[in-house]
Amino acid sequence: MNKEQILGINYALYKNPKITNRTFNFSLINDLIEKDYVELNWQTIGYSFETRLIRMLKIGEGKTKILLWSQMHGDEPTATAAIFDLINYLQSGESQYLLKHLSIYFIPVINPDGLENFTRRNAQQIDINRDYLVLQSPEANVLKSIKSVIKPDFAFNLHDQSSLYCTSQNKPVGISLLAPATDIHLTINWSRKKAMKLIVSINYTLQELIPNHVARFKDEYEARAFGDNFQKTTPTILIESGNLSGDEERQFIRELNFYAIITAFEAIVDSGYQENDVINYLMIPLQSQEMFHIKLTNCKIETGDKSYTVDLGLNYTEIFDTTSRTLKKCFTLTNVGDLSTQNAYVVIDSSEFLFNGSLMLNHPAEIELRNEHAQIVFEWKYGLRI
Ligand SMILES: [Zn+2]
CATH class of the missing domain: 2.30.40.10 (Urease, subunit C, domain 1)
Structure with a gap:
């Protein structure tokens, strides 16, 4: 089955041509926001430690609110590129039914200083994803407070992971997925259950595109991380961009993010994911770092x-x-x-x-x-x- 048959979308029409690799700088993102996409509903939601702008775009007027943020780790840019592809798609008129039901909030770069220096951490050398509890970085403050303002129904935490992860079948992991836990016992509370069911829908799409190259991220509770804390009140999904042979700039993985997120939007709108069985989430193989x-x-x-x-x-x-x-x-x-x-x-x-x-x-x-x-x-x- 080819990609067009899966979602009826021709990705090539929506791919942003200005982002071509993983090492784009902050001014490229700034230019996109201030020039190419200036007509859209952007809002400055805060500033990084080095006073770069942190911006958020709202698309859609629907009742169900979805918050997505990328590049919390500055050297993990794959989903940021996919966000601009998604914006193109959502602006195209092909997706009116999504925008009628959803209000989508994109934060393409939550760690702009890390992006500029291609570092995991922010300019204070803090890992923002370990700063949820003490909030010593401005970026963590921005993300935590925007969530309390929006009160999303779903949240997507978008990252890149090492290229050395493989599935139990010894294949490189293209995408790994996780419904983060909310406690050390890995309890499946209502929101985690919802996130798991939604991941089952995402996995169906990804398996069509990269069979056996999808995995589950390690299932541990991290008290200081955003996903684990957001999950306590909002179904939250972690998508990690991995690596496939011959795609070192992760441009195909970027495309997979596009399809994964559109799948999630569609599943939320038609509620189809609610019929999914949690067992099919647990059957997605856990990855190990052994390649x-x-x-x-x-x-x-x-x-x-x-x-x-x-x-x-x-x-x-x-x-x-x-x-x-x-x-x-x-x-x-x-x-x-x-x-x-x-x-x-x-x-x-x-x-x-x-x-x-x-x-x-x-x-x-x-x-x-x-x-x-x-x-x-x-x-x-x-x-x-x-
Ligand atoms: Zn990360």
Whole structure:
């Protein structure tokens, strides 16, 4: 089944062409709001620690209120891009029935300082999603107070997650979903139950698009987090953008966010989700963080007069260059041994190569693999792939 058949929507018509990667800056968002979308109903709801504007858009005049916020972690921009695609769709005239029933409140960027510096935390180095109780960051104050003003019927907390999560079938997780818990016993209260049922509808759509690449985020109570606290009074859904092979800028994942959120809007309007069974939420596999970015299999290690064969797992972290706004990958060796049960985005069979390098774990990778002619075929120096 193709995407158009699932929701009858041609996404390409609504994709905002000005956002093309994950490292857009705050002035791009500002320009979109102040120029391209200036006619819409934006409201400044507060300021970041470095006094950047935090803005919210209201679309629709319906009775049911939905609040969505993105980029609470500044280096998690995928859903922000999807929000501008959703705004295009909602403005297109194709969605009058949604706007008749819903009042949708979008906060595209709740942590604009983090966006500007591509950091998880805000300018005070506070993780806003651990600031719900003590409210020492202006951004957490804004989000908490706007929720008490709007009193939404549903809330969506939009994030990005590590690319190393995989499903129980060892596949990379494209999207993970969670109805956050409201206490340490993971009680399924009325609002969590509603969120779970809505997630079942979202999962149906996503399974059509990325079968077996959908997972449940880890189910733990975090007393300091927004989702866990909002859930106490408002059905709240966490959507985490993951990663799929060949989509490092997460532009396809952005599209999946679009479909996931439209599915939720439709399910809320037609109440179809209420028929869903919570058991189908619990059947979505939990994810685990066990993948590698690169796996070198069958590496022959020779040390003194001893030799043995192992697999090596290499993962990268992304280093942000503030001037060029580009991301550089720094690889570290994270595991050595029999890694046959773990998947990787790239697998290099090293049985024909000569290994030379360091086996120091969690240090920048220093590895070279040479062929029978002593030529270097793969090389990492100071963690950088050469
Ligand atoms: Zn996050």
